[in-house]
Amino acid sequence: MKLATKLQTALNDQLGLELVSAYAYLGMAAYFQQSPFTGFAQWMQLQSHEELAHAQKFFNYIGERNGKVKLQALPEPQSDYKSPLQVFQTSLAHEQKVSAAICGIYELALAEKDFATLSFLKWFLDEQVEEEKTVGEMVAKLEMVGDNRNGLFHLDKLAAKRGDRIA
Ligand code: FEO
Numbered sequence: 001m002k003l004a005t006k007l008q009t010a011l012n013d014q015l016g017l018e019l020v021s022a023y024a025y026l027g028m029a030a031y032f033q034q035s036p037f038t039g040f041a042q043w044m045q046l047q048s049h050e051e052l053a054h055a056q057k058f059f060n061y062i063g064e065r066n067g068k069v070k071l072q073a074l075p076e077p078q079s080d081y082k083s084p085l086q087v088f089q090t091s092l093a094h095e096q097k098v099s100a101a102i103c104g105i106y107e108l109a110l111a112e113k114d115f116a117t118l119s120f121l122k123w124f125l126d127e128q129v130e131e132e133k134t135v136g137e138m139v140a141k142l143e144m145v146g147d148n149r150n151g152l153f154h155l156d157k158l159a160a161k162r163g164d165r166i167a
Contacts (some may be wrong), residue, residue: 006069007105007117012072015059019074024085024090029041029050036156038160040087078101084152084155090140095131098131105117105121
């Protein structure tokens with residue numbers, strides 16, 4: 001079952017996008033590291049780790065299908081933001097872009113009748129639903145508290161609970 005060239009290119013592009021994601025979240029973690037928001041910093045570090053794991057899944061899958069991995073240069077990530085809300089809004093927009101990219105590969109795999117790749121992509125479709133939900137909820141909470149210091153302190157503690165997994 002040979003991997004179609006078009007599909008191999010799309011899988012490599014996604015491998016690149018997952019690495020870009022890991023780097024983007026590390027940039028966000030760097031921003032929070034310079035702030036009092038240690039919980040948000042942990043959240044972004046965890047997110048960066050998860051993106052590396054996603055990239056690894058694409059790397060391995062291309063190899064399992066006897067495809068050729070092609071790595072691409074990573075752009076410098078943004079590490080200056082105005083507020084936690086702006087960071088999470090950026091994260092949400094990024095995840096929506098990733099979801100669209102996964103759907104694009106899914107469409108391509110469908111057109112190529114590559115059922116193994118469709119099966120592989122199923123995990124990512126589910127993961128994107130979860131990621132958009134988690135980040136979207138944090139955006140909504142940050143919008144709700146605005147500049148209220150107590151509210152921000154509480155949300156930072158909440159973010160730390162998720163980040164505890166790598167602490
Ligand atoms: Fe791997 Fe957050 O997309």
